Amino acid sequence: MKREYPDRPVIAVGGVVIHRRRVLLVRRSREPLKGRWSIPGGALEVGERLAEGVRREVKEETGLEVEPVQVVAVLDRVLYARRGAAHAKDSNRQQPRRRHGRRVRYHYVIIDYACRLKSGLLRPASDVLDARWVAPPELTRYRLTQAARSAIGEAFRLLSK
Amino acid sequence: MKREYPDRPVIAVGGVVIHRRRVLLVRRSREPLKGRWSIPGGALEVGERLAEGVRREVKEETGLEVEPVQVVAVLDRVLYARRGAAHAKDSNRQQPRRRHGRRVRYHYVIIDYACRLKSGLLRPASDVLDARWVAPPELTRYRLTQAARSAIGEAFRLLSK
Numbered sequence: 001m002k003r004e005y006p007d008r009p010v011i012a013v014g015g016v017v018i019h020r021r022r023v024l025l026v027r028r029s030r031e032p033l034k035g036r037w038s039i040p041g042g043a044l045e046v047g048e049r050l051a052e053g054v055r056r057e058v059k060e061e062t063g064l065e066v067e068p069v070q071v072v073a074v075l076d077r078v079l080y081a082r083r084g085a086a087h088a089k090d091s092n093r094q095q096p097r098r099r100h101g102r103r104v105r106y107h108y109v110i111i112d113y114a115c116r117l118k119s120g121l122l123r124p125a126s127d128v129l130d131a132r133w134v135a136p137p138e139l140t141r142y143r144l145t146q147a148a149r150s151a152i153g154e155a156f157r158l159l160s161k
Numbered sequence: 162m163k164r165e166y167p168d169r170p171v172i173a174v175g176g177v178v179i180h181r182r183r184v185l186l187v188r189r190s191r192e193p194l195k196g197r198w199s200i201p202g203g204a205l206e207v208g209e210r211l212a213e214g215v216r217r218e219v220k221e222e223t224g225l226e227v228e229p230v231q232v233v234a235v236l237d238r239v240l241y242a243r244r245g246a247a248h249a250k251d252s253n254r255q256q257p258r259r260r261h262g263r264r265v266r267y268h269y270v271i272i273d274y275a276c277r278l279k280s281g282l283l284r285p286a287s288d289v290l291d292a293r294w295v296a297p298p299e300l301t302r303y304r305l306t307q308a309a310r311s312a313i314g315e316a317f318r319l320l321s322k
Contacts, residue, residue, distance in 0.1 A: 009205050011170050011270050044170050046268050047260025050237050071235045074272055076211050099208025107207050109172050109272070111235055 003043065004031075006107055007097065009076070013050055014041030014112040015058040016155035017066050022133040023152050024122075025142060026061050029129045032079060032106050037142040039112060039151065042127065054113050062131045063123035068113035070158060073151035079106040110147075114155035164204065165192075167268055168258065170237070174211055175202030175273040176219040177316035178227050183294040184313050185283075186303060187222050190290045193240060193267050198303040200273060200312065203288065215274050223292045224284035229274035231319060234312035240267040271308075275316035 003010055016039055017024040026040045040061045044053040051068040058066045081103040097104050124131040134142065136156065139149065164171055177200055178185040187201045201222045205214040212229040219227045242264040258265050285292040295303065297317065300310065 006207060008169075008207055009172050009209075011172055044270065045260075046167060046169055046258035047239055047241075047263075047265040048170075049239065050235070050270065071232075074211070074232045074235060078208055078210065080208075097207035099206075102208075104208040109205065109211065109270075111270070111272075 004105060005081075005097070005103065009107045009109050011044045012041055012108045012110045013044050013053040013057060014039040014110060014151070015054045015066055015068065015115040016072060016112055016151050017058060017064065017115045017117055018155050018159045019117040019133065022135045023139075023155070024058075024062060024064070025132060025134050025144075026124065026128040027130040028127065030127055032077070032108075033145075035129070037144060039148050040128070040131070041110070041112070050111060051113065054115065058115065059120070060126050061124070061128045062120075063125060064120035065118040066115040067118050068115050070114055071111060072114045072154040072158060073110070073112040073147065075110050075147045077106065077108045077110065078104060081105045112151040112155075114158045116159065165266060166242075166258070166264065170268040170270050172205045173202055173269045173271045174205050174214040174218060175200040175234075175271060175312070176215045176227055176229065176276040177233060177273055177312050178219060178225065178276040178278055179316050179320045180278040180294065183296050184300075184316070185219075185223060185225070186293060186295050186305075187285065187289040188291040189288065191288055193238070193269075194306075196290070198305060200309050201289070201292070202271070202273070211272060212274065215276065219276065220281070221287050222285070222289045223281075224286060225281035226279040227276040228279050229276050231275055232272060233275045233315040233319060234271070234273040234308065236271050236273075236308045238267065238269045238271065239265060242266045273312040273316075275319045277320065
């Protein structure tokens with residue numbers, strides 16, 4: 001699937017996994033957010049239900065089995081190519097889509113679910129450099145996006161009830 | 162954009178527009194849900210923010226200007242090809258994506274926003290056969306999907322506060 005210069009927006013799902021008052025974070029090995037800490041997740045596949053995609057992505061990236069409970073965030077992220085930047089040529093590729101005259105390099109619509117842990121052993125895997133459980137007071141060290149912090153806060157509120 | 166036999170899920174946005182205790186419905190002229198009454202909306206474009214897509218689709222289909230307020234529903238709809246059914250050939254097309262051994266004909270992830278009316282004159286337009294304001298007691302006549310009824314209920318609760 002083409003993630004860069006997409007022909008249409010890409011749907012990604014994320015799992016905000018809360019367990020023993022900590023949240024599961026991963027450090028991404030790919031763009032966008034390469035090298036940054038974030039919520040585990042990735043692109044939804046054709047025919048895959050939203051909750052199924054969350055379970056698969058969290059399992060692939062961290063080895064853990066989780067159960068999605070409820071949507072805690074819906075957001076979009078549009079990143080443009082730098083002005084004048086070349087982009088990789090591809091014989092099959094049409095012209096990149098433009099918006100307001102600029103080439104759209106990434107466009108994700110992200111749906112995050114609060115999740116409960118079911119089973120498994122934490123083991124960073126595909127697409128991630130590291131994965132760990134983080135308690136709320138330590139979150140400030142992880143340079144999360146505002147959207148990720150907000151989704152985490154919502155998941156703690158929901159699952160602490 | 163290819164909506165049938167897609168290479169990845171298609172993101173659609175919908176606007177549940179509430180005004181004077183009625184909700185705006187459209188009758189679709191295209192698959193899926195051809196001929197059925199539904200919430201106005203359609204596929205999000207590359208580079209287009211979610212709220213921007215809602216405003217554009219409601220305007221295109223009904224002539225009305227609206228302001229999205231909050232997400233009221235996130236759902237997915239996966240429709241498979243009938244077993245043994247042929248599908249249109251297309252020289253550029255790869256094999257259709259399969260899931261559980263079946264070809265995925267449509268896959269939408271739908272994000273519905275409760276909206277307030279801003280201005281405009283109701284005028285059914287592109288992709289719709291009809292559009293009208295409907296009061297809750299009359300909704301049962303419109304054979305809405307369970308998901309649409311649920312999103313409408315949520316929007317009434319939210320915007321009646």
